[in-house]
Amino acid sequence: MFKKLIAVALISYPCVHIFAQNTTSPYVQNINGTQLKFEMQAIPEGTFQMGSKNGKPDELPVHKVKLDAFWMSKYEVTWNIFEPFLYRDYELKASDGKIPANVDAVTRPTKPYLDMTFGMGKENQPAIAMTQYNAIQFCKWLYARTGIFYRLPTEAEWEYACRAGSDSKFSFGDDASKLTEYAWYKENSANKTHPVGQKKPNAWGLYDMHGNVSEWTYDQYLADFYTKDKTVQNPVALPDKLYPNSVRGGSYDETADKLTSSVRLASDSSWKQLDPQIPKSNWWFPEAPFVGLRLVRPVKTPSKEEIEAYYNKKPIADY
Numbered sequence: 001m002f003k004k005l006i007a008v009a010l011i012s013y014p015c016v017h018i019f020a021q022n023t024t025s026p027y028v029q030n031i032n033g034t035q036l037k038f039e040m041q042a043i044p045e046g047t048f049q050m051g052s053k054n055g056k057p058d059e060l061p062v063h064k065v066k067l068d069a070f071w072m073s074k075y076e077v078t079w080n081i082f083e084p085f086l087y088r089d090y091e092l093k094a095s096d097g098k099i100p101a102n103v104d105a106v107t108r109p110t111k112p113y114l115d116m117t118f119g120m121g122k123e124n125q126p127a128i129a130m131t132q133y134n135a136i137q138f139c140k141w142l143y144a145r146t147g148i149f150y151r152l153p154t155e156a157e158w159e160y161a162c163r164a165g166s167d168s169k170f171s172f173g174d175d176a177s178k179l180t181e182y183a184w185y186k187e188n189s190a191n192k193t194h195p196v197g198q199k200k201p202n203a204w205g206l207y208d209m210h211g212n213v214s215e216w217t218y219d220q221y222l223a224d225f226y227t228k229d230k231t232v233q234n235p236v237a238l239p240d241k242l243y244p245n246s247v248r249g250g251s252y253d254e255t256a257d258k259l260t261s262s263v264r265l266a267s268d269s270s271w272k273q274l275d276p277q278i279p280k281s282n283w284w285f286p287e288a289p290f291v292g293l294r295l296v297r298p299v300k301t302p303s304k305e306e307i308e309a310y311y312n313k314k315p316i317a318d319y
Contacts, residue, residue, distance in 0.1 A: 026074070026205065031145050033103075034094045036081050039074040040297060041205045043161050050159055051226055052169070052262040058223040059262045065156050066233045072153065072161050073295040075126075075196035075207050076215065077138070079117065082127035085141040087111060103144045107137060109283035113276075118289040124195035126213045126292040132245050132267070133315045134283045135216045135293040140311035142295075149307050152218040153296040154236045155264070158248045162210075162261045164203035169260050170210060171202040176256040183211030185259055189252035193289075210259040213292035214247040221246040221266035242316040243269055251290035267291075272318060282315040 030037045051062040084091040139150045197207045219237040221244040244266035250259035271285035
């Protein structure tokens with residue numbers, strides 16, 4: 001019960017302080033001790049209608065949601081910044097000096113038996129095929145490196161940021177024929193990921209919210225969550241099971257109907273079907289080259305204890 005309360009508190013941001021950045025401005029985050037950096041876009045607080053009356057049953061009912069302000073990464077997380085977290089030798093190459101003890105202490109995966117790029121390349125390509133646990137541990141590594149709390153978006157935050165003030169099927173309107181201007185998907189991707197930021201951004205300056213790779217959220221996927229949950233402000237379906245968790249945005253191998261602002265997709269155990277380990281890896285989905293992640297930094301940050309509770313949640317064994 002206490003852990004659940006901590007998780008609720010974390011998403012609702014009760015222990016507040018404001019960081020130095022102007023909360024209406026984008027910024028560049030340098031990863032301390034390295035030459036690595038990434039860009040964050042400011043997402044204003046606001047209210048929107050979540051879901052779609054023309055969507056699938058799990059997108060109903062359309063309901064009002066109010067969200068606190070946050071920043072979201074301008075691009076999907078790329079291998080350029082994800083790989084130094086994964087492997088100590090890559091981190092050493094990227095570092096300006098010795099790896100700090102607190103950074104070195106962050107748990108990281110053993111090298112996988114497969115090429116997790118699936119031959120699609122690394123340079124500015126979205127990092128792919130990580131589990132939700134892996135994605136959260138990457139956020140923990142960033143925290144150790146920067147002192148800034150980064151996490152996965154909630155489903156509500158993701159949809160709000162994707163819509164960028166719109167109430168249409170896609171962030172740019174309802175005309176799916178324009179999707180090729182904004183997204184890599186089944187019609188134009190040649191069945192592979194592409195370097196981030198090559199298509200048009202949405203109105204809030206976020207690239208590849210539609211397509212390229214699907215993106216992790218923090219939420220448990222509950223098909224009836226919109227029907228049962230009555231939380232108006234900062235809602236979240238707290239994850240307490242290994243499957244399914246919600247992913248958003250659709251990917252390079254999916255059709256336009258899977259790339260809308262409101263469509264909800266779910267992780268599945270079949271994504272690990274090829275994994276020969278017992279128990280299966282906490283870190284990788286060897287059959288999910290279509291899933292990646294994007295970062296959120298809340299304007300109102302949790303306490304140190306709440307941050308540690310988020311990062312240090314034990315993985316659930318997958319047999």
